[in-house]
Amino acid sequence: MMRPDTERALAEEIRAADGPLHIVGGGTRGFNVPGVKLFTGGLSGIELYEPGAMTLVVQAGTPLAEVEAVLSAEGQRLAFEPMDHRGMLGTDGAPTIGGVVAANVSGPRRIQVGACRDFLLGIRFVDGQGRVVKNGGRVMKNVTGYDLVKLMAGSFGTLGVMTELSLKVMPQARSMGTLIGEGLGDVRAVQALSAALGAPYDVSGAAHVQGGQTLIRLEGFEASVAYRAKALQALLAPFGVWTLNMEGADLWRDIRDVTALTGPGDIWRVSVKPSDGPGLVAAVPGGRAVYDWGGGLVWLCVPEGSDLRAVLGSLCGHATLIRADAATKARLGVFHPQPEPLARIEAGLRAQFDPRGLFNPGLMAGSRGCGSMEMAG
Amino acid sequence: MQMPTPDPAILARKDEIVSRLSQVVPKGAVIWDEVQTRAYECDGLSAYRCPPLAVVLPTSTQEVSDVLRLCHQMGVPVVPRGSGTSLAGGALPTGDCVILGVARLNAVLETDYDNRFIRVQSGRTNLSVTGAVEEQGFFYAPDPSSQLACAIAGNIAMNSGGAHCLKYGVTTNNLLGVKMVLMDGTITEIGGAYLDAGGLDLLGLICGSEGQLGVVTEATLRILRKPEDARPVLIGYDSSEVAGACVSDIIKAGVLPVAIEFMDRPCIRATEAFASAGYPDCEALLIVEVEGSPAEIDEQLEIILGIARCHNPVELRESTSPEESARIWLGRKSAFGAMGQMGDYMCLDGTIPVSQLPSVLRRIGELSDEFGLKVGNVFHAGDGNMHPLILYDANKPGDLDLCESLGAEILKLCVEVGGCLTGEHGVGIEKRDLMGHQYAPEDLDIQMAVKDVFDPGWLLNPAKVFPLDYSASRRCAAQ
The missing domain is CATH 3.30.43.10 (Uridine Diphospho-n-acetylenolpyruvylglucosamine Reductase, domain 2)
Known part of the structure; x- marks a missing residue:
């Protein structure tokens, strides 16, 4: 195993590496990748924090909890609300900010403020040749050269090992209210969420638990939350009675971490056009669902071994297999396969960033078929 | 050049x-x-x-x-x-x-209010995208100053911003999908009417790639419901340091205005002479705009005005009518035209950390004196995106060169204090030869390697973004 303490040491170790590396932040995703484990935890610490400029520069291996504590002390937060996978996957370890970025993890507030990648301002990483590369910066607007910042976010460590991240942070909301609807079927629930999101009331969360509650979150100054809640209650009256809960933090943590999907089964994460969500769920025998992002993000727990992508078919969107046994993951692939020519482009990019194929080989769909999936068990 | x-x-x-x-x-x-x-x-x-x-x-x-x-x-x-x-x-x-x-590709292909997106051909102008959905109360958020004329294709190529991106983000934050043609003629689609395209974030990579990776012909864009109302306030200070401190305090207070715009004295005087918006003659002027219901606006403005008063403003004007709002924006919106009346100008686009605003403004003033060229500053203060306007005389031999040299010094200054060469206009040829000041050779090499993947022959917009001596071997090898 490797656990470099500095960017320079990391670069040297990568230059010296002669085989695959499995990059591990907090290890909370439980990925099984061949190769020597490369732990990023030694690259830890806040480099710069300017609350008045809403900017945080942090080393990639810093625990997420540490980042959140530092921000919270100044009344700020990571607005994209990253989920904690430990409950769903039964893993332990402590999530790192680098892991969050590598997987572009975004929670319920994604519909209002954007995804994790939208908050990433700049990045330093070590590529497959051991070169230290920087892209972006620490300012809010930056179009200087290609946006490799976005490319690296969500690349699951397959293009390089991130060492330093610059993030835009946001003020915490002064107050929060949640409108709760009961007894809505999936189709009606998504219609209600669409109506709320299509109204001028700045909804910051829109979720539905199949067979359970439908939730709409409002954040801001107290009077403003009350005003918007009242307006939405009137607007959504055709969908029933909506009660206002002013202490809903737990409700949204549950949505964020998808705690409603307990029990056995494979778990899929599907991004679709919101109005397509309920039809997809209905087409899966034995499936149970949690809808986030106004219906556009569907979490599905299905009988083991089900191929959700076959059901998704021609609907536009993509499905990621989050939880399943090794055999199912090997058979179906964790990530949605890319069509040509995108698969070719992705392979080309990997060849440029990581010419020796060191980083997390076989993890993303682009590098399937290279023999590594057999090793995934 | x-x-x-x-x-x-x-x-x-x-x-x-x-x-x-x-x-x-x-x-x-x-x-x-x-x-x-x-x-x-x-x-x-x-x-x-x-x-x-x-x-x-x-x-x-x-x-x-x-x-x-x-x-x-x-x-x-x-x-x-x-x-x-x-x-x-x-x-x-x-x-x-x-x-x-792509100007003839300007159709609206699909509008979907339930799922909140519009699909258009890429030659359609920015403002006409909003035009296609505003009857239903929706809008497309990125609003570059050129929005009446600029095409979505160009917005995607340059990852364009605008005055209101403090709240709504720039093009890349509002782009859901593209249909794109690669240099060899291959037609491909990335993303669509759903959030976060699968696989590597190629959509994020395409956006801002300055037409060097492919030609976008269709775009799926996120549309948003218009807020109930918006209202600006105008705040004048006798020093730009104080104005900068006020901006920082507003952001820290947890109020998030949709726009915080800044103008300095040379710009205020030019716009007054040109548009008579009734701006005070002061060192620094802020326009802060908030959105929401009337009551929500009142609440936010109370906090903002409280902060503004702590810094002893020389002028504080809250709009009480749509006419007054328009008047507050009038000067800001005509700033470029006003400066144009005074002579030829070059508009820079460097971005700096907000905390560096006062010192950078002071240094720009010194550089302006050194070079003997007037500089007016008008910019998006909330996100540190500056637009210094350097006045020069195109008919005076050597003046353009002098202006370019001053521009280069200002942009280098932006990089030195932790900022970047361009916040929303793009590199093009204008900042191409300065790229080495922001990025090390290996930083640029890996960007050029991305172009190698999409356009191995280096035929698409080849002489832009990267300094010619950096890209020479790739461009020659391809020929």
């Missing part, structure tokens, strides 16, 4: 190239005579001009594909063009290139 020497072998084949292109697009879609191609000799950075070999204006994605495939076969460079409003020279032709204009 140096551009590669046009390839004589391509110039010699002009007739053949025009004839083959004419076979794949409708009559009148290829322009090659020297009078008509002159309309395409420059973009918004009009100090640099060069008529292209030919111009093609396709009317469908398939035609774009056919044109690119032919140019790829013939080894002819292609410069994509939206509406030609780039301030960075992103659409500047070379004498041996084909300009591929």
Whole structure:
């Protein structure tokens, strides 16, 4: 195993590496990748924090909890609300900010403020040749050269090992209210969420638990939350009675971490056009669902071994297999396969960033078929 | 400003190239005579001009594909063009290139209010995207100053911003999907009417790639419901340091205005002479706009005005009517035109950390004195995106060079304090030769390696973004 303490040491170790590396932040995703484990935890610490400029520069291996504590002390937060996978996957370890970025993890507030990648301002990483590369910066607007910042976010460590991240942070909301609807079927629930999101009331969360509650979150100054809640209650009256809960933090943590999907089964994460969500769920025998992002993000727990992508078919969107046994993951692939020519482009990019194929080989769909999936068990 | 020497072998084949292109697009879609191609000799950075070999204006994605495939076969460079409003020279032709204009691709293909997106052809103008949905109360958020004219294709190429991106983000934050044609003619789609395209974030990579990776012909864009109301306040200070501190305090207080705009004295005086917006004659002026219901606006403005008062403003004006709001914005919106009345100007676009505003403004003032050229500052203060406007006289020999040198010094200053060369206009040719100040050779090398993947022949907009000596070996190898 490797656990470099500095960017320079990391670069040297990568230059010296002669085989695959499995990059591990907090290890909370439980990925099984061949190769020597490369732990990023030694690259830890806040480099710069300017609350008045809403900017945080942090080393990639810093625990997420540490980042959140530092921000919270100044009344700020990571607005994209990253989920904690430990409950769903039964893993332990402590999530790192680098892991969050590598997987572009975004929670319920994604519909209002954007995804994790939208908050990433700049990045330093070590590529497959051991070169230290920087892209972006620490300012809010930056179009200087290609946006490799976005490319690296969500690349699951397959293009390089991130060492330093610059993030835009946001003020915490002064107050929060949640409108709760009961007894809505999936189709009606998504219609209600669409109506709320299509109204001028700045909804910051829109979720539905199949067979359970439908939730709409409002954040801001107290009077403003009350005003918007009242307006939405009137607007959504055709969908029933909506009660206002002013202490809903737990409700949204549950949505964020998808705690409603307990029990056995494979778990899929599907991004679709919101109005397509309920039809997809209905087409899966034995499936149970949690809808986030106004219906556009569907979490599905299905009988083991089900191929959700076959059901998704021609609907536009993509499905990621989050939880399943090794055999199912090997058979179906964790990530949605890319069509040509995108698969070719992705392979080309990997060849440029990581010419020796060191980083997390076989993890993303682009590098399937290279023999590594057999090793995934 | 140096551009590669046009390839004589391509110039010699002009007739053949025009004839083959004419076979794949409708009559009148290829322009090659020297009078008509002159309309395409420059973009918004009009100090640099060069008529292209030919111009093609396709009317469908398939035609774009056919044109690119032919140019790829013939080894002819292609410069994509939206509406030609780039301030960075992103659409500047070379004498041996084909300009591929998307202006005739301007249809709305799909609007979906339940799922909150619109799908348009990429030649459609920014403002007309909002125009297509505003009857239903929706809008498309990115609002570059050129929004009346600029095309979505160019917005995507440059990752354009605007005054309201403090709250709503820039193009990349509002782009859901594209249909794109690669240089070899391959048609591909990335993303769609759902959030976060699968696989690597190629959508994020395409956005802001300055037309060097592919030609976007269709875009799926996120649309948002218009807020109930918006209201600006105008705050004047007798020092830009204090104005900068006020901006920082507003952000820290947890109020998130949709816009915080800044103008300095030279700019205020110019706009007053031009538009008579009734601005106070002070050192620094802020326009802060908030949105929501009337009661929500009151609540936010109370906090903002409280902060503003702590810094002893020389003027504090809250709009009480739509007319007054329009008047507060009038000066800001006519700032570029007002400066243009005073002479030729070059508009810079560096971004700095907000905390550096006062010191950078002071240093720009010193540089302005050193170079003997006037500089006015008008910019998006909330996100540190500056627009210093350098006044020069195009008819005075040497003045443009002097202006460019001053511009370069200001941009280097932006990088030195932790900022960047360009916040929303793009690199193009304007900042191309300064890229080495922001990025080390290996930083640029890996960006060029990305282009190698999408366009191995380096035919798409090849002389932009990367300093010519950096990209020379790749461009030559490809020929």
